[in-house]
Amino acid sequence: MKKLLALVALALMTQPAHAEDAPKWSLAIHGGAGTLDPAQMTPEKRAAYEADLQRALDAGSKILAEGGAAMDAIKAAIIIMEDSPLFNAGKGAVFTWDGTNELDASIMDGRDRSAGAIAGVKTVKNPILLADTVRTQSEHVMLMGAGAEAFAVEKGFAATPPEYFATPARREALERLKAEKLSALHVDHKFGTVGAVALDQSGNMAAGTSTGGMTGKRWGRVGDAPLIGAGTYADNRACAVSATGWGEYFIRVGVAHEICARLRAFEEFKTIAEAEEELPVELTNGAPQRIADDVMADVAKLGGDGGVILVTPEGHAVFSFNTTGMYRGRATSAGVNEVAIFGGEEKASATPDH
Numbered sequence: 459m460k461k462l463l464a465l466v467a468l469a470l471m472t473q474p475a476h477a478e479d480a481p482k483w484s485l486a487i488h489g490g491a492g493t494l495d496p497a498q499m500t501p502e503k504r505a506a507y508e509a510d511l512q513r514a515l516d517a518g519s520k521i522l523a524e525g526g527a528a529m530d531a532i533k534a535a536i537i538i539m540e541d542s543p544l545f546n547a548g549k550g551a552v553f554t555w556d557g558t559n560e561l562d563a564s565i566m567d568g569r570d571r572s573a574g575a576i577a578g579v580k581t582v583k584n585p586i587l588l589a590d591t592v593r594t595q596s597e598h599v600m601l602m603g604a605g606a607e608a609f610a611v612e613k614g615f616a617a618t619p620p621e622y623f624a625t626p627a628r629r630e631a632l633e634r635l636k637a638e639k640l641s642a643l644h645v646d647h648k649f650g651t652v653g654a655v656a657l658d659q660s661g662n663m664a665a666g667t668s669t670g671g672m673t674g675k676r677w678g679r680v681g682d683a684p685l686i687g688a689g690t691y692a693d694n695r696a697c698a699v700s701a702t703g704w705g706e707y708f709i710r711v712g713v714a715h716e717i718c719a720r721l722r723a724f725e726e727f728k729t730i731a732e733a734e735e736e737l738p739v740e741l742t743n744g745a746p747q748r749i750a751d752d753v754m755a756d757v758a759k760l761g762g763d764g765g766v767i768l769v770t771p772e773g774h775a776v777f778s779f780n781t782t783g784m785y786r787g788r789a790t791s792a793g794v795n796e797v798a799i800f801g802g803e804e805k806a807s808a809t810p811d812h
């Protein structure tokens with residue numbers, strides 16, 4: 459009998475490590491949320507969006523799967539979407555009232571909460587990289603306009619001619635807005651801001667967001683995307699978040715920080731409660747989705763719309779949006795790999811099943 463028990467123990471010990479013990483990683487990306495009309499989405503258009511989302515997702519997940527840093531993964535994913543004319547970031551950015559393209563971006567490292575942001579920049583091909591340079595090579599968090607461009611030149615960024623960013627579709631949206639006296643919301647049915655959030659195998663998280671803002675913006679209007687706490691937030695203790703939508707409302711709610719703060723409070727509560735084994739696993743596993751949905755409901759209550767993506771230390775990759783669609787994708791070490799556009803298209807569960 460003793461021998462049998464010893465054999466069983468040995469067999470258990472030599473079992474391959476349960477997936478739960480394997481290092482986890484996860485990545486979520488978005489390419490903007492908005493009122494997407496399925497009738498307007500031709501198969502060709504859908505295929506083009508899905509292809510670029512998948513390329514961004516693959517670039518980021520390759521880095522994470524190979525043990526790379528969350529920070530590198532989000533930059534790799536965001537650069538691909540900034541370079542794609544389909545999204546409202548980098549090339550393909552929307553036009554201001556004055557017919558220029560003014561770019562905003564922000565980035566945050568959940569390890570030390572270092573952050574960088576830029577607003578109203580017109581000559582930097584990849585705004586997310588300039589935001590990251592503010593984070594790593596300046597004493598500041600946010601630089602704007604001409605000053606940010608002078609900083610870029612000093613740090614070796616090539617000046618990109620304004621024509622690079624301009625696309626006919628975005629120019630037509632501005633012309634329509636002016637001719638029909640519409641608001642940005644009417645011409646920007648799909649907003650197109652881009653963002654990425656990641657958890658790497660070392661447990662570090664990072665978040666980044668990049669945008670051209672809203673069509674017809676004037677007077678130096680800046681939205682939530684470059685604001686740490688509104689459009690972007692990362693804190694290893696809680697989550698990494700990137701937002702997209704009607705920026706003014708996201709600023710008022712402080713969406714990205716609000717989600718992280720609620721999750722951190724829940725984590726603390728869980729630590730106390732779990733010692734007494736009081737919390738059912740459904741409650742804890744469902745928390746990130748519930749909290750993100752609650753914060754988005756708060757945005758909606760004020761009259762705003764849009765969406766968020768987030769990852770958590772446990773490897774959840776969550777979407778929440780109150781628009782008909784959000785260009786999005788997620789990939790995890792548990793084998794999830796999907797891109798989606800309209801609501802409810804996800805195949806996988808947001809809960810890591812490993």
Ligand code: ASP
Pocket residue numbers: 490491649650651669670671672680681682683701702703704705706
């Ligand atoms: N949040 C961005 C802004 O308000 C726009 C967007 O996400 O579509 O500038």
